[in-house]
Amino acid sequence: MLIIGIAGGTGSGKTTVVNQIIEQLPVDEVCVISQDSYYKDTSHLSYEERVAINFDHPISIDFDLLVEHLKLLKEGKSFEQPSYSFVEHNRTKETTTTHPKKVVIVEGILILTHPDIREMFDLTVYVHADSDERLIRRLKRDIAERGRDLDEVLSRYQTTLKPMHQQFIEPTKEFADIIIPTNRYNTVAVDVLRTIIANRL
Numbered sequence: 001m002l003i004i005g006i007a008g009g010t011g012s013g014k015t016t017v018v019n020q021i022i023e024q025l026p027v028d029e030v031c032v033i034s035q036d037s038y039y040k041d042t043s044h045l046s047y048e049e050r051v052a053i054n055f056d057h058p059i060s061i062d063f064d065l066l067v068e069h070l071k072l073l074k075e076g077k078s079f080e081q082p083s084y085s086f087v088e089h090n091r092t093k094e095t096t097t098t099h100p101k102k103v104v105i106v107e108g109i110l111i112l113t114h115p116d117i118r119e120m121f122d123l124t125v126y127v128h129a130d131s132d133e134r135l136i137r138r139l140k141r142d143i144a145e146r147g148r149d150l151d152e153v154l155s156r157y158q159t160t161l162k163p164m165h166q167q168f169i170e171p172t173k174e175f176a177d178i179i180i181p182t183n184r185y186n187t188v189a190v191d192v193l194r195t196i197i198a199n200r201l
């Protein structure tokens with residue numbers, strides 16, 4: 001089993017890179033675990049209270065559950081991956097059965113902040129795009145897909161996204177084996193990653 005951790009700021013293109021990698025792999029050889037699935041269950045809070053959560057701080061993530069699930073995969077066991085609704089700011093009732101595969105990709109803004117999780121990765125990648133580029137992408141995506149408006153994205157950017165990125169996310173670049181610049185679509189870097197994966201399988 002090859003476990004790859006893919007980190008990087010919001011809007012840097014992590015999901016896009018993951019999709020580009022897996023589209024060339026047989027479906028029965030790869031599984032993807034998204035850090036977003038592991039936002040803590042906040043069903044006990046009102047919608048207004050959930051909106052106010054700092055979703056870019058490591059404390060918002062149930063890392064214990066993610067560690068438990070990665071250990072299960074390493075033991076060859078399946079688990080139920082939670083699902084998350086960005087519109088509701090909460091986990092949904094659905095889960096996805098995730099089976100151990102030859103290639104396991106874990107992606108998320110904060111996954112390289114956790115020492116035990118870093119230890120479990122065979123390969124670490126940091127996807128880098130400039131902050132103005134990430135903000136533009138985030139604005140477009142969150143308005144189109146996550147039920148946000150201009151004011152919401154900009155105020156969250158100023159209050160939490162930018163400071164948390166500088167404090168927690170950007171410093172994890174030093175833990176990356178590979179840094180992919182993604183101000184543009186970087187097909188060369190994705191090909192390099194595919195080759196590394198193919199060689200390690």
Ligand SMILES: Nc1ncnc2c1ncn2[C@@H]1O[C@H](COP(=O)(O)OP(=O)(O)O)[C@@H](O)[C@H]1O
Pocket residue numbers: 008009010011012013014015016017137138141182183184185186
């Ligand atoms: N290299 C790129 N150039 C332009 N747009 C991109 C690029 N990579 C991703 N995008 C777009 O930016 C948005 C955020 O990308 P996504 O892969 O979801 O980022 P992340 O998972 O890091 O938050 C998406 O709408 C995606 O289509």
Ligand SMILES: O=c1ccn([C@@H]2O[C@H](COP(=O)(O)O)[C@@H](O)[C@H]2O)c(=O)[nH]1
Pocket residue numbers: 009010011014036039055056085086088089090108109161
């Ligand atoms: O309820 C939520 C939970 C998280 N977010 C934001 O999502 C991003 C992380 O996802 P990416 O796909 O890597 O962009 C993070 O910056 C949180 O602020 C949210 O808006 N609502």
